[in-house]
Amino acid sequence: MSENAQPNERVIPLTKPPAEGAAEGEGEKGPSKSALKKAAKDKEKAEKAAKRKAAEDAQKKEQEANDVSKNDYGDLDVDGAWPEDFPGEDKVPYVELGDLEEYFKDTSKMDAPGGPHITFRARVENARSQSAKLAFLVFKKGTATIQAVVAASEELSRQMVKFASSIPAESYVLVHALVKQPKEAVKSTTIQNLEVHVKKLYIEGKAKAQLPMQVADAERAIPVEGEEETSEEGRPIVTLNTRLNNRVIDLRAKHNQAIFKIKYNIKKLFMEFLDARDFIGIDTPRLLGSASEGGANVFEVKYFDRQAFLAQSPQLYKQMLVAAGLERVFESGPVFRAENSNTARHLTEFTGLDLEMAFSHDYHEVVSLLEELMLHIFNGLRQNCKRETDLVRSIYHVEDFKLPEAGKVPRLKFPEGIKMLRDAGEEIGDFDDLSTPQEKRLGALVLEKYGSDFYVLDQYPLAIRPFYTMPTTQTRASYDPANPNAGYSNSYDFFMRGQEIMSGAQRIHEAEFLAKRMREHDAKVDPESAGLKDYVAAFEAGAPKHAGGGIGLERIVMLWLGLPNVRLASLFPRDPGRLTP
Structure with a gap:
């Protein structure tokens, strides 16, 4: 025993560690047999793959060389x-x-x-x-x-x-x-x-192989407001929201393209009718310095260093142009309404078809012209867009639109409409505005009685119309300062299938009376305010009696075709929740 060794201590011989970086299975003498075998197999597989690819490439080249249609x-x-x-x-x-x-x-x-x-x-x-x-x-x-x-x-x-x-x-x-x-x-x-x-x-x-929706999805009906969305023949309904989020694909559906051809034809028929009757096309501002018609339903925008508003309608400008001597004017353009309404018939931006005209004796001259205008549009659609109408109605099944004869459009006074509703069991006051369900109910009653899906309701209560609306002769004669908004007005709404498409009236054309009505209206406005001062001044220079109306283009499209939602009649609709695409 060495003198340095401790009793019972074992001496363990040292072994050389594996070479640094050696692969598993490799010792100091090189790769193991299993590692060599695996490498050989991998090499063989790679060679076979390379041969296959070379053969496929050669075959492809041969096919291309022999492809008689390669340039076609x-x-x-x-x-x-x-x-x-x-x-x-x-x-x-x-x-x-x-x-x-x-x-x-x-x-x-x-x-x-x-x-x-x-x-x-x-x-x-x-x-x-x-x-x-x-x-x-x-x-x-x-x-x-x-x-x-x-x-x-x-x-x-x-x-x-x-x-x-x-x-x-x-x-x-x-x-x-x-x-x-x-x-x-x-x-x-x-x-x-x-x-x-x-x-x-x-x-x-080239289109992507996987699109967010198929055009075939857009060519199926969406449910009517209030109905549940259910699958059709085992296929899920693609919601309106999904369709509008992918509107470019959605618009490729044949019936959607038909909708917008019909929409264009309505606008064209509108302009054609009025052009033939010496109306002049106008373009009025959409940016205003103040919320001129009063109320809160306006969009505010930043205009350089100050506030501006988007126009609710061209109403005041139409009247000013009549006062300026352009006694028959019409316009087609965007209208903005900041109404937080998400119903199937409301948009925050829509296309308005507006007209205003001076008349000779009675405002019903204008009502009659408007009736003729709408019949011209309806008959024009029957003649020019039958194929497109039939295509859309094959998806949204709806009865054909019932039209009255020329000169026989049902024209009811407001109390007459109230009586028809009461006789049918509705509870409604003499001067109450009609709710949407009541409008639809009255439309059904008119269809049953007169055989027409189109009618006019005339002489609305004064209190529920704008400040520029002319009171009836009887209302002015019985004027009560304590109740200045009592009675009826020379105003009217037009309806299709029981839903309003146009609102109009005789306007007040005398400056002093206009200013008075502005101050005493339920929604009071100041005739001296920045947005209304120029408007009132237009009539101080003298103006003729005049009346007109504003038509919602998308509403006509929706109701003519029986669409369940007005958004389907707008290329890229805007509502309280949608600003894109």
């Missing part, structure tokens, strides 16, 4: 320029899908040498593969849809068939096709007696 399909460049060999109009006519049936009414065009070829741009509604050699697509543009066939042949490759069947729905495409008559009518498209056989197909604007 694909994605357009980012600038959308057409391919050099795509036929121009000098060789093949460019025809919009909506004009296709009209274009081929001349059946001789079907006998063109080589068949009637056309080019067009459209959106892909859907694409499906029938087989490796056959695909069917549906193209759409506006409200028009047509079936398309992509069939492999000696001149059209399977690769092109595969490309066509894989185009995401809603993509925008450029097409060259041969037009044919199908053996049987295609019931699933609007163009049923023609179909297109694709020759060239390019994607101009």
Whole structure:
């Protein structure tokens, strides 16, 4: 025993630690057998994968080299320029899908040498593969849809068939096709007696494969206010809120496009009627220096270093222009109402169709003209927009709008309307304003009695109309300073299906009387205030008797078509909770 060793102490020989950084399974002599075996397998797998990819690339190159259609399909460049060999109009006519049936009414065009070829741009509604050699697509543009066939042949490759069947729905495409008559009518498209056989197909604007909603979702009805949202044929209802959040996709629905064609036609018919009667189109300010009509229903905005307001209506300016000598004026423009109302018939921004005119004897001259105007619009829609109306009503099932004969529009005085409601069991006072349910009830009673969905309620109580409203002759004759707002007025509302679409009246045109009414109205305003001083002064220079009205364009659209919500009649609606998109 060494002299330095302790009794019973064992001496343990030292071993060299594994090399720093050695892999598991490796010792000082290198990798273990298992590690070598695993590395060999990984190498073999990588080599096989590389060979497969090389084979696939070679096959793809061979297919591309042998693809007879390689120059006839694909994605357009980012600038959308057409391919050099795509036929121009000098060789093949460019025809919009909506004009296709009209274009081929001349059946001789079907006998063109080589068949009637056309080019067009459209959106892909859907694409499906029938087989490796056959695909069917549906193209759409506006409200028009047509079936398309992509069939492999000696001149059209399977690769092109595969490309066509894989185009995401809603993509925008450029097409060259041969037009044919199908053996049987295609019931699933609007163009049923023609179909297109694709020759060239390019994607101009590619849609994402997964969109937040499908156009098909927007082409189903939303529930009426107060009804529960339920699934339809096992498919969930996409809510109005979701649709409006994705409005660009929603607006692609055929019936939505029909709605806005109808809306445009209403505006056009409105202007056409008044233009033919010597009215002058005007544009009045939407930014005001004060809340000129009184009340709290105005939006405040910052105007440089001071406060301004968005106009509730062009009412005061219309009257000022009549006083200025433009005795018949009309306007179409935005109207802003800061009403915190989330009902199905209210918007905070809508389109107003306004008019004002001087009259000769009695304000009913204006009422009669307004009745004629509305009948002109209704009959114009029947003539110009029957197809669009039928399309929308096929989704929102509603009875046809019942119209009276010209000159026979039901015109009820307010007490007569109250009596009809009371006779039907409603509890309502002589001078009470009508609630929405009471308006609808009265509309149903008028329809039952007069056979008309359109009527006028005349001579509303003075207390519930604006300060510029002319009292009736009888009311002025019995004026009581202690109760200055008692009695009736020369005012009127127009109704469709029991809902108000227009409010109007004879206006006070004499400055002193106007100032008096402003001070004694229930909602008092100061005729000397900044927003009203110029208005009152306009009548101090002398003005003719005049009357007019303001029509809510979206309301007409909603009620003509039977839509359950006025937001569907606004491209990008604004309400208390919505400022986007």
